[in-house]
Amino acid sequence: MTIALERPVSTHAQSLARGIHSEWIKVRTLRSTWIGLATVVVIMIGFGALAAAMATGSVTDPGGDGGPPFAGAGPLGTALSGANLAVLLVGVLGSLAGAREYGSRMITATVTTMPRRWQVIVAKSAALAAVMIPTAVIAVMGAYGVAMGILGANGNATVALTDDGVLSSLLGMVGYLVAVAVLGLCLGSLLRSVAGSIGTVVGGLLIVPALASALLPDSWDKVLQLLPSSAAASFTEVGMAGGSTLSAGAGAAVLIGWVVALMAGAVVAIHRRDV
């Protein structure tokens, strides 16, 4: 049997760029990545199309009173009806990206090949963002285009990309989706559990804001504005759970703060803990 090492291989210093390349190979060679991303696109465009059709009255809510249920949402809100669900799904995808190697123990190989461990978090985040950004653009712009097409064809009001605030809210939605994916990744890495991370994402984006605004006195509103979902509502202008009184810029800064804080936490944790 011929064995091993006939000719020397040329190796190079391990670097962050090579780490990102490695994580990029990992992301694109898992079928679940593509299934998950396709689902995000389908949900955004599908819900947008369905909501637009319902708003025109051509599809009615069988359980409702026959009136168009999305009439009050405005054309942009109608187009982005799938946003809440897509955000949760993206959080799940991020959680998988951050925690799945702890389930398979592949993380041991990852950390041995990248022993400067902060690079693991940064490289995984970069690789995830590399697929999340185009996906979110396709999903959000696709939902907008399809919904406006349906609304316009039926003589309903539409908004143009050049209208005030439309493009910025759509891009805001793209940014929110990408941010939630990275938040999920950092949580997944911190908690080392896909299920735990998904639970935290759902709880943090959906349950906590709803419960808190229902149960806490109004004096807490200022604090609740700092939840990721409320912060995002300031620049997506889609009724995310919570609602917002922050300016778009302040909301974006708060959300970025969350990403930076969780990423820093994930980096510290991966350095401190045994793998």
Place this chain on the structure above:
Amino acid sequence: MIELERLTKKYGAKTAVDGISATIKPGIITGFLGPNGAGKSTTMRMIVGLDRPTSGTALVNGNRYAATRAPLAEVGALLDAKAVDGGRSARNHLLALGATVGIGKRRVEDVLASVGLTDVAHRPAKSFSLGMGQRLGIAAALLAEPDVLLLDEPVNGLDIDGIQWIRELLGELAADGRTVLLSSHLMTEMQLVADHLIVIGQGRILADSSIQDFIEESGGGSAVVVVSPDAGLLAPLLAGDGVTLTTREPGRFEVRGRTAPEIGDIASGHSLRIHELTPTQASLETAYLQLTQDSVEYAGTTRKAA
């Protein structure tokens, strides 16, 4: 070369590795032997920085592993063959690992071929048998031609062919001047492969010597079992300095301190009959068991029939 300096790891109150100091030299195969729970895996994990030592240091070629320039080219580690993302193909698994040090398709194909996985490299790793998984783990360890190889129980799950293959492979790697450390809880595996033995029990080093010295220090070397109808006449002729004879049953005894050819020659010189002359390595296994007896963590208990 691997240098361990009072390496210690505690998990809470439990001391898994207790002040191990040793130098693992290049050019030979060092066997890391000890019963389950002795601390072999923990030690190897500390060498590549997966576990942080509670105290002490582990250096690879003079550096802390985390400070090495091209980690994958420094140390090839097979610590857990199952630690692979099952959804990814074997080829893509290796491509992803290799990318961290700029290794690409060509080398990945070479390594796949050398471990005999080319035909199944497109299949998701979760479809692999234990033996195929071990081969994939070895492929990953060899990917960047590392100077140092760490293999934690690599023979587990391999068939006879696979074991033979690993033995040849490790021999070549050592002959090439690389440092090879492989662990096992079975002396029978080690005596086939290793040149040098580090025996540990309950986190401490019990022996650190060449296989040859280990054999000699542990009860006078290997024994030869002699079966002869003339045992009563033969035995006195074999006696001498450093020779021990143990009679097991009439006509059958065990000789330490003389080789089988010597015994055969003496017998034929006196026209004595020999029916059986069997060199045994049993003493090695016995010595190991005696050495580690006191340090076995979970001694097996025999369940009494009700």
